[in-house]
Amino acid sequence: MPVARVSAGQAGVRGAVTPWGEARRAAADAARRLPDETVPLADAAGRLLASPLRALIPVPAFDTAAMDGYAVAGDPPWRVIGSVLAGGERMAGPLPPGTAVEIATGAEVPAGADAVLPVEGALRSGDVVRGVVRIGRHIRRRGEDCPRGRIVAAAGAAVTPALLGLAASLGHDTLTVRPRPRVAVLVTGEEVVAGGLPGPGRVRDAIGPMLPGVVSWAGGRVTGVERVGDDPRVLARALTGAASGADVVAVCGASSRGPADHLRGVLDAVGAELLVAGVACRPGHPQMLALPPGGPPVVGLPGNPFAALAAALTLLVPLVAGQAGRTVPGGSRSSIAGEVRAHPADTRLVPVRRSSRGAVPVGHDRPGSLLGAATADALAVVPPGWHGGPVELLELPA
Numbered sequence: 037m038p039v040a041r042v043s044a045g046q047a048g049v050r051g052a053v054t055p056w057g058e059a060r061r062a063a064a065d066a067a068r069r070l071p072d073e074t075v076p077l078a079d080a081a082g083r084l085l086a087s088p089l090r091a092l093i094p095v096p097a098f099d100t101a102a103m104d105g106y107a108v109a110g111d112p113p114w115r116v117i118g119s120v121l122a123g124g125e126r127m128a129g130p131l132p133p134g135t136a137v138e139i140a141t142g143a144e145v146p147a148g149a150d151a152v153l154p155v156e157g158a159l160r161s162g163d164v165v166r167g168v169v170r171i172g173r174h175i176r177r178r179g180e181d182c183p184r185g186r187i188v189a190a191a192g193a194a195v196t197p198a199l200l201g202l203a204a205s206l207g208h209d210t211l212t213v214r215p216r217p218r219v220a221v222l223v224t225g226e227e228v229v230a231g232g233l234p235g236p237g238r239v240r241d242a243i244g245p246m247l248p249g250v251v252s253w254a255g256g257r258v259t260g261v262e263r264v265g266d267d268p269r270v271l272a273r274a275l276t277g278a279a280s281g282a283d284v285v286a287v288c289g290a291s292s293r294g295p296a297d298h299l300r301g302v303l304d305a306v307g308a309e310l311l312v313a314g315v316a317c318r319p320g321h322p323q324m325l326a327l328p329p330g331g332p333p334v335v336g337l338p339g340n341p342f343a344a345l346a347a348a349l350t351l352l353v354p355l356v357a358g359q360a361g362r363t364v365p366g367g368s369r370s371s372i373a374g375e376v377r378a379h380p381a382d383t384r385l386v387p388v389r390r391s392s393r394g395a396v397p398v399g400h401d402r403p404g405s406l407l408g409a410a411t412a413d414a415l416a417v418v419p420p421g422w423h424g425g426p427v428e429l430l431e432l433p434a
């Protein structure tokens with residue numbers, strides 16, 4: 037459904053309010069997918085493959101001894117005519133029948149060898165060795181694990197430590213991975229302090245520490261958290277500064293209409309288009325999504341920390357996930373086991389814990405308190421006027 041677009045100046049805190057589901061879709065629709073990146077293996081850890089991973093070489097790349105012992109040809113006894121070490125010189129010609137070479141695990145088995153006789157089963161006397169072997173035993177044949185050209189992991193697969201090791205063993209120095217959108221965070225509020233015990237009238241910044249995990253869960257990364265106080269000129273300058281080198285700017289606080297809430301005015305002054313001017317949800321209704329001309333999208337998160345989390349899941353996560361080429365981490369549906377009152381006009385986002393009885397509200401869900409969200413594993417999405425029945429559960433970043 038098309039979303040009404042307004043300038044920041046036209047929109048009030050309760051004016052041009054977008055229904056919750058529509059706001060999420062608008063954020064996803066506003067996301068322009070960023071280009072994939074080709075990065076050295078070490079930088080690819082934890083990313084998602086942008087294209088299928090192919091074997092550039094067969095595995096093993098050559099017939100390989102799987103045991104320390106003797107590579108033997110023909111029937112015993114075998115005359116020992118040399119030795120081959122892993123990484124050492126390969127034999128010039130094929131191993132003649134009735135001969136053997138000492139061989140190390142990982143060394144290339146000479147052509148003509150029928151098997152490797154492990155040293156534990158070898159009876160050596162002078163330059164003659166005896167033992168019992170089965171044809172092909174303890175030789176890993178070239179390409180038997182994986183032929184050259186085979187796809188070993190699909191696009192979208194997570195680059196785990198094992199996959200990184202596999203990529204290296206298949207001959208890759210770099211991997212092409214999905215982009216990780218850069219999110220610059222601006223924290224407004226003269227009363228907000230970054231460390232220690234807050235003095236009178238002050239509060240600790242709870243949103244700056246919370247956002248990196250939310251953003252990386254969505255596939256992005258927070259590049260910096262800057263504190264900007266309540267001066268609109270400082271906010272305007274910081275917005276311009278943050279815009280260069282970021283794919284999204286998230287502004288925390290200053291989203292409402294109070295005397296120190298300047299975000300709407302600053303966005304209006306630069307002619308930003310407001311895609312979402314407010315969302316019909318509790319908490320988090322003053323959140324917004326704006327497109328300043330020539331700059332990255334700006335997401336306004338309310339200053340109340342639980343409202344900021346709810347808003348981040350509503351607008352920031354779909355936007356970042358869309359830029360990263362990911363689908364938004366999926367939710368599920370559940371009945372609610374406990375007392376929840378629906379709001380007549382707004383969607384309520386209620387911290388719950390899953391249980392065999394259904395989703396149990398954990399309480400402490402005031403906009404200013406993260407006590408509930410910190411002990412919950414999901415937010416129950418309670419539609420306006422809800423009278424019972426299963427609801428969507430929105431996963432909380434782990």
Ligand SMILES: Nc1nc2c(c(=O)[nH]1)N[C@H]1C(S)=C(S)[C@@H](COP(=O)(O)OP(=O)(O)OC[C@H]3O[C@@H](n4cnc5c(N)ncnc54)[C@H](O)[C@@H]3O)O[C@H]1N2
Nearest residue numbers: 049225239240241242243289290291292297338339340343
């Ligand atoms: N007249 C109205 N006033 C308010 C409304 C309204 O509809 N009409 N909505 C209320 C709701 S709901 C919210 S949410 C807040 C949103 O306000 P802002 O985004 O402008 O945020 P601030 O006013 O700056 O701060 C609100 C609150 O949160 C504390 N805060 C701010 N930043 C942080 C931070 N980084 N970490 C922890 N706490 C923070 C701040 O001290 C305030 O207590 O507006 C209501 N008012």
Ligand code: MOO
Nearest residue numbers: 319320321343403
């Ligand atoms: O909606 Mo406010 O965003 O309740 O805290």
